[in-house]
Amino acid sequence: MESKKMYLYPVWLRIWHGVNAICIIMLIVTGVSLHYADMEYPFMSFGLSITLHNIFGVIALISYVIFFAMNRLFLNGLQYRMKLKGLMKRLIDQGKYYMFGYFKGEPKPFPISEENKFNPLQRVSYTVTMYILMPIVIITGIGLLYPEVIMDEVAGVNGIQLTALLHAIMGYFISLFLVIHLYVASVGKHPLKNYKSIVTGYHEHE
Amino acid sequence: MNMKNLIFTLLFFAVAMFQSSFVKAEGEEEKVEMSPENRHCLQCHGNKYYSFYNEVAERTEHKLMNPYFVIDSVSYLQGEHQGHYCTDCHLEDYNTYPHAPELKLEPKISCLLCHDFSAIEEEVSQSVHYEALGDQFHCELCHDPHSNKIVKSNIEELIEYNNSRCLNCHNNIDKYQLLVSHKNPEILKTHSWLPNQTLHFQHVRCIECHTAVNDTAEALHHILPKEQAVRKCVECHSTNSMLSNKLYKYEKAKDPKGGFYNTVILNDSYVIGANRNKYLNNISLLIFALTFGGIFIHIVMRIIKRK
Ligand code: HEM
Numbered sequence: 001m002e003s004k005k006m007y008l009y010p011v012w013l014r015i016w017h018g019v020n021a022i023c024i025i026m027l028i029v030t031g032v033s034l035h036y037a038d039m040e041y042p043f044m045s046f047g048l049s050i051t052l053h054n055i056f057g058v059i060a061l062i063s064y065v066i067f068f069a070m071n072r073l074f075l076n077g078l079q080y081r082m083k084l085k086g087l088m089k090r091l092i093d094q095g096k097y098y099m100f101g102y103f104k105g106e107p108k109p110f111p112i113s114e115e116n117k118f119n120p121l122q123r124v125s126y127t128v129t130m131y132i133l134m135p136i137v138i139i140t141g142i143g144l145l146y147p148e149v150i151m152d153e154v155a156g157v158n159g160i161q162l163t164a165l166l167h168a169i170m171g172y173f174i175s176l177f178l179v180i181h182l183y184v185a186s187v188g189k190h191p192l193k194n195y196k197s198i199v200t201g202y203h204e205h206e
Numbered sequence: 207m208n209m210k211n212l213i214f215t216l217l218f219f220a221v222a223m224f225q226s227s228f229v230k231a232e233g234e235e236e237k238v239e240m241s242p243e244n245r246h247c248l249q250c251h252g253n254k255y256y257s258f259y260n261e262v263a264e265r266t267e268h269k270l271m272n273p274y275f276v277i278d279s280v281s282y283l284q285g286e287h288q289g290h291y292c293t294d295c296h297l298e299d300y301n302t303y304p305h306a307p308e309l310k311l312e313p314k315i316s317c318l319l320c321h322d323f324s325a326i327e328e329e330v331s332q333s334v335h336y337e338a339l340g341d342q343f344h345c346e347l348c349h350d351p352h353s354n355k356i357v358k359s360n361i362e363e364l365i366e367y368n369n370s371r372c373l374n375c376h377n378n379i380d381k382y383q384l385l386v387s388h389k390n391p392e393i394l395k396t397h398s399w400l401p402n403q404t405l406h407f408q409h410v411r412c413i414e415c416h417t418a419v420n421d422t423a424e425a426l427h428h429i430l431p432k433e434q435a436v437r438k439c440v441e442c443h444s445t446n447s448m449l450s451n452k453l454y455k456y457e458k459a460k461d462p463k464g465g466f467y468n469t470v471i472l473n474d475s476y477v478i479g480a481n482r483n484k485y486l487n488n489i490s491l492l493i494f495a496l497t498f499g500g501i502f503i504h505i506v507m508r509i510i511k512r513k
Contacts, residue, residue: 037479046439161476
């Protein structure tokens, strides 16, 4: 098959992705350092972590708003819609491919096209991350930045505690997403091919 | 529910609410009453204005009371000297007005005349205040004998009351400059390094950071020089948070619940770093380990298959 190029990631998406990646990585590092703050093993000063976490959190918020708006305005948003019917089967097919088919050299069950650039697993995990985890982590984060706005008590439990707990758990899932995301992006003919795409915007067909 | 029922229900609640507040007010009043002797003083010292019969001019005069000489009778009755006559601590001669001029020269009574607080006095005499200002800095500057009380029931109230002891003066330029001529450092500015300041000042006492670690009635009077104040966030924001030994020492005995560290704090505050959850931390590490395990196996497979 001759090599064919597809333009999958427009400039705005690539810029968003870069900014977002830097922010999320910084937020994870500082967030972990806050959550596991310790007297004897200071990884990073608590005050510095708070400051950095606040700054990158606000940038991530802005970048998220841009992502959200652009996906509403442009067709890229359609990539995040899916039919629920048969979804489970499609997910399992893709999972099987990653676990077995890929090693046997079978063809991709859901080849990439410009209209359909994600495989089912990507589609679900990107959608869940971008439209469930990110909003929750951002909203709880704003709450913690302005703790005055948080309810004192929800069903007998300290409101700030609930908010912080939710924030930490969502942040944790996003870290988990990042690890898997980074690894899965390396699955392919050439491990670095997909990383190149998110920088140049072009996807080279195999 | 039809209209009539609704009206009756609302009426019922209105009456019930009115009654309960009525009963409560009555109950509070029953506890302590201001003695008639004290009322005599308070008819002047309880208000912004006072009046007296001027024998020289032969008429009744209305005058403004010095706001610092006003005694709030509500907090007087809540204070620990609620049962005292004014004249237990002030001379009987105050019963006449105009007060005799010599009374101004009479030294005021000290807590130490009636109580044995020598251990506390010892610590106060080592505090920055005493070192800078000497005897002038007496107990009454922090403990108003007309309203002083020990709040133990509610942490939030305790913190607020406690901090008002310091802020009464540190946020009041007049009181501050009664002692020193230089300007009052603004508390909000001098603590600008502390984020979420209002939140902090609502959830920790000034003395958390400004006294030595152990929180006994004596040691908390030993205000350290500002260079020695706590500035490290992790003193509180970590699993071995000092808050558990200081502010929350009375509640320390309570069992940990739900795997949270420093549980006692959780009733009132959530302190980042200090209130992490043991179970959640372990589960999260486990999931990460499994994920990395899966990735590792996948990588190994990729390498094997490539050959
Ligand atoms: C250094 C960190 C990151 C790297 C190297 C990276 C890499 C990539 C790559 C290679 C793709 C292309 C997808 C593919 O072809 O399979 C991609 C897409 C994507 N990544 Fe990342 N990523 C990073 C961080 C993140 C983070 C932190 C998030 C979100 C929390 C994220 C969300 C996404 C999304 C939503 C897409 C799909 C973009 C679209 O709408 O087309 N990425 N990323």
